[in-house]
Amino acid sequence: MTASKTSRFLIKFRDATAPGPLRLSARMGLSATEVAFATEPLFQSVGVTRGRGAAASSGVWRLATASATLDGDGWDQCHDIVAQNAGVMLVEPDVEQQWTYPHRAAANRGRGMRSGASQPQDIGDGYAGDKNNNYWFRDSRHGQFDAAGAAGGSGQGVRIAHLDTGYDPGHKSTPKGLNPRLARNFVDADRPNDATDRSDGLFNNFSHGCGTLGILAGAAVPGLKPFGCAPNAEIVPVRVANSVVLFSNSSIARGLDYVHTLCASEATRVHVVSMSMGGLPSDAWADAINALYEAGVVVVTAAGNNYSNAPTRFVVYPARFGRVIAACGVMADGHPYANLPPKRMAGNYGPQSKTLTAIAAYTPNVPWARFGVPTIVDFDGNGTSSATPQVAGAAALWIEKHRAQFDAYPQGWLRVEAVRKALFDSAAKGAAADAEELGYGMLRAADALSRQAAPASRLARSAPDNANFALLKLLLGDASPGFAAAAGTNMAMLELETAQVAAKSGLETLTETWTPTTRRRLIEEMLARPDLSKPLRAALEKASADGGVIAPLPRPGTQTAKPAPTPADLEMERHFLKLALDPRPPEPPYRRLRIYAYDPGQQTDPSMFDVSVAAVTTRWEANLKPGPVGEYLEVVDVDPASNACYAPVDLNDPRVLAESGLAPSESNPQFHQQMAYAVAMRTIERFERALGRKALWARRRPRKAGEIVADNGFVQRLRIYPHALREANAYYDPDKIALLFGYFQAADSAGSVTRGAGIFGVVSHDIVAHETTHALLDGLHPRFSERTNLDMAAFHEAFADIVALFQHFSMPESLTRQISRAQGSTPEIGRSLGRLAQQFGEATGMHGALRRFVGETGSSVPVLSDDMTEPHDRGAVLVSAVFAAFLTIYASRCADLIRLATNGSGILPGGAIPVDLANRLASEASKTADHVLNMCIRALDYCPPVNLEFGDYLRAIITADRDLVRDDDRGYRVAFIDAFRQRGILSSGVSHLAEDSLLWEPPAMETEMLDLFSKILPLLDLSWGLTIDRKSAFFHSQENGRKLNNWLTDPSDPKRRLLRQILGFEEPAKSWTGVIGGQSFAGEIRPIEAHSVRVCRRSAPDGSSTSTLVIELTQTFRAEPNGDRYRGGCTLLFDLNVNGLKYLVRKKLFSSWSVQNQASAQQAAMTSAAENGQVYYPPGDPAGRGKTFAIMHRCGRTP
Incomplete structure (x- = not known):
């Protein structure tokens, strides 16, 4: 899951009347100017029509687009909009996010998507499967969909909304119950009623919608066994992401709102939502989820994926919401699809409170319809994307069998809770140590069908969801609302911003074990990030300086109304109750x-x-x-x-x-x-x-x-x-x-x-x-x-x-x-x-x-x-x-x-x-x-x-x-x-x-070159810090180096060739001849190597923090006839607070001074070795690398 900024905002107004002009005094370059916004309704149904499950909070959402490109961070602009416009309750950036999908997507492009046989199961190196059965997830020991089908379960009469990248109308697995009349597209403005994915198969990275739809309700493909979980269900395709699973918060919100719209009529009522994606939290999503819950729609979304538990292992949103079923993963051998080797994608799980509304379905190595190839189904389907349609399909099967009781419930939320209870109560329990990874347990569809609909009196209504990060109050202290008021913003926005930062950085995982040092560590790690808004940074810096804030005592005779507890408050209450009943001494910080x-x-x-x-x-x-x-x-x-x-x-x-x-x-x-x-x-x-x-x-x-x-x-x-x-x-x-x-x-x-x-x-x-x-x-x-x-x-x-x-x-x-x-x-x-x-x-x-x-x-x-x-x-x-x-x-x-x-x-x-x-x-x-x-x-x-x-x-x-x-x-x-x-x-x-x-000088580059170089930053994972797992940090650095090297050495861009020259590098050549410092040389110029891409985060004595990206590039010239190596390279230091290149520290490969200096050094080392009766190993000689320090220490020892 990665995210980027946008100039669009989701704005919640206090009432439904058309808002007046929305303006913002914003900085444009060196001067301030008035920026206008074009606004349009975000929702057509949620919060607008109150009869079928009103949103949990008042107010009306609109999508606002700035008339000009704005400088600065999106959250700073959000806080400014609230401060400068009366009638605005909340503002959040319309963040663009990308779903984490397997690395094999790139391999798919290389092997050609329109040809070839089915991809077999990928077993080994942490992944389990069944090499003798490509449909193992349906058998009696796993999902039980074969048994459920034999009992008549097919999803007939149940309507499922499939929110994804769309569908491939030409694929044989396309569900026979797919209803194109109800299709909607919230990605491509030119075809709002067409949810087909029109990407060229050669460039469709993952065929995500085609794959998840096949698992959900796929039709039989010639020559293959049926594998759709609810093959007779009616499917409403809703395109909310593009072919590379890139989506905006507004597209997801509008997709959920569209489902709510369909619930206005029994002829189009949706019973289940299946969405195999998610990301950072959104208050707009929370309102939509609350409305669907009240309307009786069972929402199942993916728990999320990660590599080495980075950037986070916690369940993503909207799956994290209490009113949503989170689909986690379990493998064929019963082990959780979690905590896998670094090169293996794994599923998210936790925090502990989410286990109450999560369930595990089967992945990896399940059938995955290949986009653009009508009769090909791969069998290495992977991720919680594969688990989600299994849970949604099982919910549809239960609704089909118990339809009379389901429809008889007097309130919509009772229907949701009845389905959830049947799925959760029938789930198979794993090992006690795997409880958090598996949620309620492992999905058993046939066992769920045998569970009767629970009486309404035995069902409890879940608390309304919100996207707030309750632990912010613990970080700031009891007087935290005062920070928001002083900054001209509100606490809900500060909490949402904190939740987004904590999720994309992985810092939220620190909250599971609360010790006396956790609060300070969280504050320090948050302050080290360059993407905080000014109000949030100011609040955290004050909290850090004060060591905590104590709320002022109320005046005598005054009473303050106690607000209703939020889900986050209840979660914290359960957490502290558990600590009280089962206290565990915190681990000592030192030995x-x-x-x-x-x-x-x-x-x-x-x-x-x-x-x-x-x-x-x-x-x-x-x-x-x-x-x-x-x-x-x-x-x-x-x-x-x-x-x-x-x-x-x-x-x-x-x-x-x-x-x-x-x-x-x-x-x-x-x-x-x-x-x-x-x-x-x-x-x-x-x-x-x-x-x-x-x-x-x-x-x-x-x-x-x-x-x-x-x-x-x-x-x-x-x-x-x-x-x-x-x-x-x-x-x-x-x-x-x-x-x-x-x-x-x-x-x-x-x-x-x-x-x-x-x-x-x-x-x-x-x-x-x-x-x-x-x-x-x-x-x-x-x-x-x-x-x-x-x-x-x-x-x-x-x-x-x-x-x-x-x-x-x-x-x-x-x-x-x-x-x-x-x-x-x-x-x-x-x-x-x-x-x-x-x-x-x-x-x-x-x-x-x-x-x-x-x-x-x-x-x-x-x-x-x-x-x-x-x-x-x-x-x-x-x-x-x-x-x-x-x-x-x-x-x-x-x-x-x-x-x-x-x-x-x-x-x-x-x-x-x-x-x-x-x-x-x-x-x-x-x-x-x-x-x-x-x-x-x-x-x-x-x-x-x-x-x-x-x-x-x-x-x-x-x-x-x-x-x-x-x-x-x-x-x-x-x-x-x-x-x-x-x-x-x-x-x-x-x-x-x-x-x-x-002082090292700023790089002597034209603005155009500096801007070109800054474009590499969004491609890199900059999570390496003091909290990340070291193995993950290593592979992040390796992957960053690969991306940087590919970008910098792209032969198709002449500007990058010029950039390479500015950095002091030469174009690689197997056989090169030329003159350096008046001396003729011949040899091989090796390709550029990205040695290190690392982040350093530091706190200054004045309380400020700096984040710097350090990139080291080197190049080698191997001279003939002896293969003597000459090195060149540079260090680039980017200021991540402004995303600009700050210093270029360069040692040119073919600098005459450098080559002569290296030759002199090698000659001196050769002479010294001879004088001491030792073997001389030139730079880069693998035979001498392990002996370098042994020889040096033996020579330098004082007798």
């Missing part, structure tokens, strides 16, 4: 685990032993298995050198939980496992908080002969091997997607280390954080591990150490002791922290080289030069620069504290710093480290995807921080610029190291 705060050797240091152990928090994973094995990590403790496999630690063991994990111990392998898990999870969480989305590991990239990628699959977990190596090394293996830690015996006594003592890399906080960062960076920027310039390998090492260092400094307890010994001066505190940083790295002798310049000042400050070719030498300069920026910021933040403590002199007396001051200074240092680390991580989204230089990274830091924090009042950015300048880290193409000069 506490003990780790070594430094390295184990600090336990024997008299000055450090009492702070050598820390209890840290990691995200709570309820299903954490022994290992530990969780959502992100899998610890596998195999020790090849010792031929041992150590028992996995169970962190969910109550005894372990009660003690904040196992006690730190160098000799306990289970603690080693705990330490690796705790530090790695903390590192992952740091990345996710800074980037505003779930972290993904690098794609699995094994290769077959000929260097063809064999698999590009999702990697669920990073594996950690705590005792993989008997050597003084630890590294990340990109081929295995694993961290391998070594252990060894100390050769000499040094400090707290005794000769012969066992040294384990996995119990060093910094080493675990360092290696985990390598893995996270590889998942984010896979080309950064290639030495395409002198800085690339150095950056990987330096960045990993920056994360390890500042993640450590973000723990105040690790700083207080050193700061208290600094005896006052800020420079001395800086030197003290610098020494501490070096101690962290040198304790095990693995990463100390990167920190040897940390804390240096004056003439000792390192300066970057081209002579520094070894990655650790160059990386040490970058680590030093970031640490220097940290010290400058820290000194600025602490200056007032020092002045207060010294009566303004700024010089503390000799001796230890007072405890309170030491604690405050440590707190400031910890906060500063936290902010600096966030700046460094956030910058990764602003880096080019290839050929990164240190100067580029500085520009990325400055730009990313400027986007989030406009006013740099604490001088963070200035501190970074100065530290990089002192160390000779310059940015190519930037003449002045000033903030404005270092």
Whole structure:
């Protein structure tokens, strides 16, 4: 289900009189102007004729079309219309939506829709069926339609309205009872009484109406068994969507209204509605559903479909309404058609309250008439679209058999409830664990026929439906109506807007488990979305700032009428009653685990032993298995050198939980496992908080002969091997997607280390954080591990150490002791922290080289030069620069504290710093480290995807921080610029190291090109955030990349060719010759690759939020005769708040400077490998990818 905006609106007026002129003062470009609307009745019957089931609420709906294209979001315009026009009750956008259908639709186009044999059942990979019976859904173990037919059930005399894409008059399965005289078309204005689908079969994506109509009441197709559920029913075809199942809210509303119109006469009365589609909620739909319920029409609609429960697994509207039967799915083997593998479409279910009015019918692998091919029926029919006509058909069969009792009910709603009771009471129950997915149970048509019509006294009237989102009141607080009044709008509209946003984003699923953190998380996630109206955003921001609002007390002597409870209120009441009767403690947000705060050797240091152990928090994973094995990590403790496999630690063991994990111990392998898990999870969480989305590991990239990628699959977990190596090394293996830690015996006594003592890399906080960062960076920027310039390998090492260092400094307890010994001066505190940083790295002798310049000042400050070719030498300069920026910021933040403590002199007396001051200074240092680390991580989204230089990274830091924090009042950015300048880290193409000069520039494109590029955004799924399932996020990104690549490389559009040139790409060529930088080259230009399409959502200190789409594209040139690879690429950053391209960070493929730089880097790497007696692996060589970090760490180790 996807949706897009429109300039049409559904407006509810207070009375039925013709409204006066409807106008809106709207913004058009840079100026405001008056916009007029043409209005017409939305309904001809609902709310107009009161005799056959009046709508549940007063007012009259009209469809309004703006006279001009309006800027801004549709909901903002809705709120403005209400505020500026008296007599208007409600306004909602006339949203265009698309029903989710199987991915095989695209394959249908490819194989040709007008020829070929029937498509067989699609069994396997999560889908069930019966390969020996294509009509299994009708048998006695499933839908029982064969048995119902044998008992005389055919739907004779029952009229069913089929709201869909229309019908194929030429198909042999077209129901014999189809009544074209009553047909209506609310899609094509030029043929209002013709519901045929006239699409060319070659371009009809899914033949949706043809398929669902065949299941509902299809006639026998020559050579095939009959499969229609109610073959003799009269069918009223109503076209409400086009051939690709695209519909508007108004077309559905008018289709339902037309059914209501037919109920005016017994000659045309409709008994059942079958609609295999739905989407976002609409108040107009709610009024139509209420009117049909009162008129005695049984409405059955599809529960909805999803991939990996995205964008939502909850039942869509109108199926979510309490007066509608939701058709969920159940498979041939009795398992719910839900929660299936990512590439498989699955059915929606829930929330819990919807199980009371839902029932499951059979899918996938049911007959599906193929549009445009009169005698072909496929047998891989899929989705809740297939389940809906089965439920509607069963309802028609029951009405046929019990027609006298059905007609005898004195009120229309009793007829609806009688049918529902028969279907629900006869449904077969599945496993208790599947109750929510199956609703009342699995459809049994023959059993339902045996159920007599219930006495009227035993039937209860369902509460009127509305589209309000009651939980908005919980988000805003008891004074929520005040928000609406202050904004000039009304609460019903704010609730409907919230319901639409929550549904299309999947945030509504968070409401099933209400914990103390749910409210804040919902508010934060809502505010991160760019599509909120100004009134709703203002209300949520105020609620977020206030932490909740308390309603004012009523004045003495006043009484307030208590409003009648709405369905949403009743749902909430049931929810809280259930919690009261069956209370369940909320899951804790965090897990506490003990780790070594430094390295184990600090336990024997008299000055450090009492702070050598820390209890840290990691995200709570309820299903954490022994290992530990969780959502992100899998610890596998195999020790090849010792031929041992150590028992996995169970962190969910109550005894372990009660003690904040196992006690730190160098000799306990289970603690080693705990330490690796705790530090790695903390590192992952740091990345996710800074980037505003779930972290993904690098794609699995094994290769077959000929260097063809064999698999590009999702990697669920990073594996950690705590005792993989008997050597003084630890590294990340990109081929295995694993961290391998070594252990060894100390050769000499040094400090707290005794000769012969066992040294384990996995119990060093910094080493675990360092290696985990390598893995996270590889998942984010896979080309950064290639030495395409002198800085690339150095950056990987330096960045990993920056994360390890500042993640450590973000723990105040690790700083207080050193700061208290600094005896006052800020420079001395800086030197003290610098020494501490070096101690962290040198304790095990693995990463100390990167920190040897940390804390240096004056003439000792390192300066970057081209002579520094070894990655650790160059990386040490970058680590030093970031640490220097940290010290400058820290000194600025602490200056007032020092002045207060010294009566303004700024010089503390000799001796230890007072405890309170030491604690405050440590707190400031910890906060500063936290902010600096966030700046460094956030910058990764602003880096080019290839050929990164240190100067580029500085520009990325400055730009990313400027986007989030406009006013740099604490001088963070200035501190970074100065530290990089002192160390000779310059940015190519930037003449002045000033903030404005270092910002990435807006793309140098004409408006026409910018507008062209913005057209790709509606095609992409932008749901990747902190709430989406990681596997879904991966496949969303893959699919987005495919769509983007296809769009960008479309050879038929000359404008896109020009766009490719602007982005710095070349046209692919198997054999290319030319001159680059005065040098002749020949080779193959590879196609453009979309490496990543990801969304980052961040909240600024001022409470505002930003959403940015980051797209990374790369291209490769393979030069002859050696196949040397040269990379180019660009990063595109779209501001989703305005849907515009904000930055283009480009590294042109055939830039003479780039090619020469890459060639020099490869030569330097080759020379370095030879000097160290190692094999050289050029960029992109699959043989060397898994050895990159192992070799680098072995060379860079400090003895």
